[in-house]
Amino acid sequence: xxxxxxxxxxxxxxxxxxxxxxxxxxxxxxxxxxxxxxxxxxxxxxxxxxxxxxxxxxxxxxxxxxxxxxxxxxxxxxxxxxxxxxxxxxxxxxxxxxxxxxxxxxxxxxxxxxxxxxxxxxxxxxxxxxxxxxxxxxxxxxxxxxxxxxxxxxxxxxxxxxxxxxxxxxxxxxxxxxxxxxxxxxxxxxxxxxxxxxxxxxxxxxxxxxxxxxxxxxxxxxxxxxxxxxxxxxxxxxxxxxxxxxxxxxxxxxxxxxxxxxxxxxxxxxxxxxxxxxxxxxxxxxxxxxxxxxxxxxxxxxxxxxxxxxxxxxxxxxxxxxxxxxxxxxxxxxxxxxxxxxxxxxxxxxxxxxxxxxxxxxxxxxxxxxxxxxxxxxxxxxxxxxxxxxxxxxxxxxxxxxxxxxxxxxxxxxxxxxxxxxxxxxxxxxxxxxxxxxxxxxxxxxxxxxxxxxxxxxxxxxxxxxxxxxxxxxxxxxxxxxxxxxxxxxxxxxxxxxxxxxxxxxxxxxxxxxxxxxxxxxxxxxxxxxxxxxxxxxxxxxxxxxxxxxxxxxxxxxxxxxxxxxxxxxxxxxxxxxxxxxxxxxxxxxxxxxxxxxxxxxxxxxxxxxxxxxxxx
Numbered sequence: 001x002x003x004x005x006x007x008x009x010x011x012x013x014x015x016x017x018x019x020x021x022x023x024x025x026x027x028x029x030x031x032x033x034x035x036x037x038x039x040x041x042x043x044x045x046x047x048x049x050x051x052x053x054x055x056x057x058x059x060x061x062x063x064x065x066x067x068x069x070x071x072x073x074x075x076x077x078x079x080x081x082x083x084x085x086x087x088x089x090x091x092x093x094x095x096x097x098x099x100x101x102x103x104x105x106x107x108x109x110x111x112x113x114x115x116x117x118x119x120x121x122x123x124x125x126x127x128x129x130x131x132x133x134x135x136x137x138x139x140x141x142x143x144x145x146x147x148x149x150x151x152x153x154x155x156x157x158x159x160x161x162x163x164x165x166x167x168x169x170x171x172x173x174x175x176x177x178x179x180x181x182x183x184x185x186x187x188x189x190x191x192x193x194x195x196x197x198x199x200x201x202x203x204x205x206x207x208x209x210x211x212x213x214x215x216x217x218x219x220x221x222x223x224x225x226x227x228x229x230x231x232x233x234x235x236x237x238x239x240x241x242x243x244x245x246x247x248x249x250x251x252x253x254x255x256x257x258x259x260x261x262x263x264x265x266x267x268x269x270x271x272x273x274x275x276x277x278x279x280x281x282x283x284x285x286x287x288x289x290x291x292x293x294x295x296x297x298x299x300x301x302x303x304x305x306x307x308x309x310x311x312x313x314x315x316x317x318x319x320x321x322x323x324x325x326x327x328x329x330x331x332x333x334x335x336x337x338x339x340x341x342x343x344x345x346x347x348x349x350x351x352x353x354x355x356x357x358x359x360x361x362x363x364x365x366x367x368x369x370x371x372x373x374x375x376x377x378x379x380x381x382x383x384x385x386x387x388x389x390x391x392x393x394x395x396x397x398x399x400x401x402x403x404x405x406x407x408x409x410x411x412x413x414x415x416x417x418x419x420x421x422x423x424x425x426x427x428x429x430x431x432x433x434x435x436x437x438x439x440x441x442x443x444x445x446x447x448x449x450x451x452x453x454x455x456x457x458x459x460x461x462x463x464x465x466x467x468x469x470x471x472x473x474x475x476x477x478x479x480x481x482x483x484x485x486x487x488x489x490x491x492x493x494x495x496x497x498x499x500x501x502x503x504x505x506x507x508x509x510x511x512x513x514x515x516x517x518x519x520x521x522x523x524x525x526x527x528x529x530x531x532x533x534x535x536x537x538x539x540x541x542x543x544x545x546x547x548x549x550x551x552x553x554x555x556x557x558x559x560x561x562x563x564x565x566x567x568x569x570x571x572x573x574x575x576x577x578x579x580x581x582x583x584x585x586x587x588x589x590x591x592x593x594x595x596x597x598x599x600x601x602x603x604x605x606x607x608x609x610x611x612x613x614x615x616x617x
Contacts, residue, residue, distance in 0.1 A: 024104050025050040031319045033109040036088045044311045045080040055097040063088025077256045079308050122355035123185050123235050123328040125430040126535040129470035130183035135201040138170025138496030147214045151197045160487025161199045168217035177505050182525020185235040191216045196246050205246030209316045226324045235327035243333040244299040262292040262301040269293050274335045274364045304341035314345045334360030346386035359433045362390040367422040376427035389431025403454045413549040434467035442482040453608035460610035463524040464562045466539045476518045533558035552581045559615040565605040572602035585615040
């Protein structure tokens with residue numbers, strides 16, 4: 001062999017050796033970190049990188065071992081099962097990747113647990129939740145309004161579909177306002193990255209489960225929000241989405257497995273029929289379409305029966321709790337998710353955080369459908385569940401019927417009565433989230449025909465009824481509009497942007513009517529905090545008569561009487577039939593204006609009013 005031929009041989013040999021070695025590239029490892037001392041010693045790492053499955057992986061860290069290295073059909077993924085013993089200490093765990101003689105190392109951080117979080121966890125009927133959408137609440141940092149690396153780079157406050165610039169710092173800057181209103185907890189719609197091409201402001205099309213959308217801020221800023229909220233006595237509820245993802249999620253560009261999402265030969269949208277899950281006569285076709293159909297075309301439906309995906313989502317839930325110290329979850333589109341998976345997720349969370357709370361969004365048309373999904377319910381054949389409560393749409397529907405329609409045997413005020421009479425289906429109806437509007441519903445002020453009398457009735461009912469009440473941002477400002485489309489009920493909070501002509505965060509910027517409603521909510525919310533009968537007391541209701549619905553909240557220390565009157569003329573309400581509730585009481589006072597109420601005489605009622613009366617011995 002001559003020198004030229006030999007040189008070519010060596011060159012080709014070297015090239016073949018290079019090509020034989022897989023390229024080493026780790027794009028991400030999720031969860032991005034973990035903690036020592038968790039109750040569950042198991043951790044599954046999702047490692048994503050070009051041809052990563054061609055590499056061997058090892059570690060040498062005291063108290064941590066690899067149980068299994070799981071390869072899937074996509075060579076760009078590895079799922080590593082770890083055991084972290086009680087003896088393991090916080091520090092840098094070095095993952096060593098080898099292929100032949102090639103070796104690469106990756107640092108993975110194990111942190112000490114922040115045990116102080118335990119004192120905050122749990123949101124319940126003693127709280128009043130203030131719900132807001134970060135993009136539409138306040139813009140404190142204009143520098144993050146546009147992310148030039150995002151698919152959507154347009155900012156347009158004149159359009160309901162584009163980003164408006166609100167951010168997490170804007171929420172932080174107005175925590176005192178929320179506290180002053182009387183709220184004790186805060187619920188933000190999802191703030192994780194939504195890197196979609198259009199209408200990504202709402203947060204429900206997540207494209208990265210571990211990353212705060214840069215137009216809202218950073219993970220560190222969210223942790224700051226939670227910390228400062230806690231310092232002011234405000235708990236924090238995180239909105240979690242498990243049923244679906246955004247169509248531009250990083251998974252969708254390189255799925256770990258073909259069954260990671262529910263894929264059909266043709267696009268199939270859910271039928272939105274929760275009834276199919278519990279109907280003893282339901283077809284398999286309807287069940288499958290309900291659970292496995294996509295919520296909308298831009299939101300791929302996750303297959304939570306895939307064990308690796310299930311582990312990923314459960315660990316993500318625990319990661320956010322441990323890293324930020326949040327107090328509870330609101331679980332979006334709960335009934336559309338795989339119910340066995342949701343049960344496992346909630347069980348895993350409660351095993352780590354016994355006081356942690358959760359409420360599932362259940363938007364359907366019967367009390368039994370809501371209760372069927374909750375834990376320890378009284379419905380034969382219901383699935384095992386660790387869900388404490390649901391969004392109480394049935395009580396919302398009953399309230400709107402009561403304020404807009406005349407009372408008859410089952411309608412009007414009687415609909416509230418019949419709805420609450422079915423509370424026997426729940427183990428604890430106080431765990432249900434109650435509301436008069438939210439980001440998906442028409443503004444309550446519009447629903448009641450912009451009648452302030454009816455509006456006050458709705459607020460008074462919300463803050464004196466059983467359940468965990470929530471108020472949607474702007475309700476206190478008489479914001480109005482119908483959810484057609486839903487962007488119309490997601491207007492900016494006036495004063496949240498530099499250059500706004502008015503600032504309604506301050507009383508001086510609000511109209512007379514707006515201040516009247518703000519003060520009404522504030523008065524009731526503060527009274528509610530001072531009287532635990534309105535938080536956890538027994539509910540006793542009486543059959544509506546003569547356009548009046550009367551109920552009581554009571555415990556050993558306190559009794560509060562509430563009268564809702566929807567008659568069109570002034571009336572007098574005799575108290576004779578409520579005698580069982582008046583035993584031992586000699587006087588009473590009106591909670592709103594502190595005026596005395598003579599309980600030996602009929603109570604005066606004006607059209608469309610609510611009277612809230614504290615009984616006194």
